[in-house]
Amino acid sequence: FVKPLDIPEVIDCLESHLNLYQAAPYRVLIVDDDALLAERYKLVLEGAGMLVEAVTDPRLVLEAMNDFHPEVVLLDLNLPGCRGYELAQLIRLNPDWLRVAIAYLSSEQDEMQQVQAIRHGGEDFLTKPISDLRLVSAVSVRAARSRQLSDAIDRDSLTGLLKHARIKEQVNIELERAARQGKPVSVAMIDLDHFKDVNDTYGHAVGDRVIRALSQLMRQRLRKTDSIGRYGGEEFVAILPDCDQQSACELLNAIRESFAALNFSVGDKVFSVTLSAGVATSSGAWKTNMLEAADQALYRAKDSGRNRVDA
Numbered sequence: 001f002v003k004p005l006d007i008p009e010v011i012d013c014l015e016s017h018l019n020l021y022q023a024a025p026y027r028v029l030i031v032d033d034d035a036l037l038a039e040r041y042k043l044v045l046e047g048a049g050m051l052v053e054a055v056t057d058p059r060l061v062l063e064a065m066n067d068f069h070p071e072v073v074l075l076d077l078n079l080p081g082c083r084g085y086e087l088a089q090l091i092r093l094n095p096d097w098l099r100v101a102i103a104y105l106s107s108e109q110d111e112m113q114q115v116q117a118i119r120h121g122g123e124d125f126l127t128k129p130i131s132d133l134r135l136v137s138a139v140s141v142r143a144a145r146s147r148q149l150s151d152a153i154d155r156d157s158l159t160g161l162l163k164h165a166r167i168k169e170q171v172n173i174e175l176e177r178a179a180r181q182g183k184p185v186s187v188a189m190i191d192l193d194h195f196k197d198v199n200d201t202y203g204h205a206v207g208d209r210v211i212r213a214l215s216q217l218m219r220q221r222l223r224k225t226d227s228i229g230r231y232g233g234e235e236f237v238a239i240l241p242d243c244d245q246q247s248a249c250e251l252l253n254a255i256r257e258s259f260a261a262l263n264f265s266v267g268d269k270v271f272s273v274t275l276s277a278g279v280a281t282s283s284g285a286w287k288t289n290m291l292e293a294a295d296q297a298l299y300r301a302k303d304s305g306r307n308r309v310d311a
């Protein structure tokens, strides 16, 4: 339906934007008061490509949850001053951590103790000693499941892009980061031109395919550190950290041209669709109205004829 992406050559300054999206490594928090053992598990999981943090003091667990955002927590049961399941219970009290998988990893052999621990919030019980293979497979299965859940909550099912609420949240996260680092950040608001006509002429299913084609194109063109969301029906938001206004406009123009060059065919009819975009840039200082500013720029692009980028 969509002909294979025939993307024209991109100018040099956009090279860094061509990184394909790669799945981020799984994030695992190990809680074990045996520092040597914790370090061993850490090395094994890191060897399998995961990002691991080990905590030996149970008092530091909630802080690590907040700072490290693990997808899987491996909890020892016997810890100084508390039982591992008390930590599971604490983690389960916070709805922000709903999607985190909790597994106990303990030498506790008593079945009643194990069942008791699972009742407090951990999903299952792995026993020590554990082979490297068992550890890696147990953790990766749970991390994959956690990510699946996360995506179901945060991502739009048509495009796989971040949903409205998450992309808005992400704008603030990136603004804060940029202000802290004294770096610029650009936000682009993108809207398809005369999209109602596409739906009216070819039907909603065809319209949906156009929306998916643009999502795919943006994923290909943006950097791993960029975020893309489906802000509304045929409106998208891209957040470009460490990208000044000029680079952002160049990037958006390249995307605009590639998208306009796509041919969609329905039966014997061939058509193309254009987009307009508005860019707002914050150059290091905190700016609160980025989305509004991008939206205003988008309206200027629409007003001045569409199929263009304004800043």
Ligand code: GH3
Pocket (backbone or CB within 6 Å): 191, 192, 193, 194, 195, 196, 197, 199, 203, 204, 205, 206, 207, 208, 211, 232, 233, 234, 302, 306
């Ligand atoms: P403009 O150039 O001013 O943006 O014109 P437009 O027709 O694109 O703007 P308008 O906001 O009037 O219409 C947007 C259309 O997008 C209307 C709606 O039917 C369509 N739309 C919104 N979400 C979806 C979707 O998920 N799938 C499809 N196929 N169409 C959608």
Ligand code: MG
Pocket (backbone or CB within 6 Å): 032, 033, 034, 076, 077, 078, 079
């Ligand atoms: Mg212990």
Ligand code: MG
Pocket (backbone or CB within 6 Å): 191, 192, 193, 194, 195, 196, 234
């Ligand atoms: Mg539109």
Ligand code: MG
Pocket (backbone or CB within 6 Å): 191, 192, 234, 235
């Ligand atoms: Mg619109």
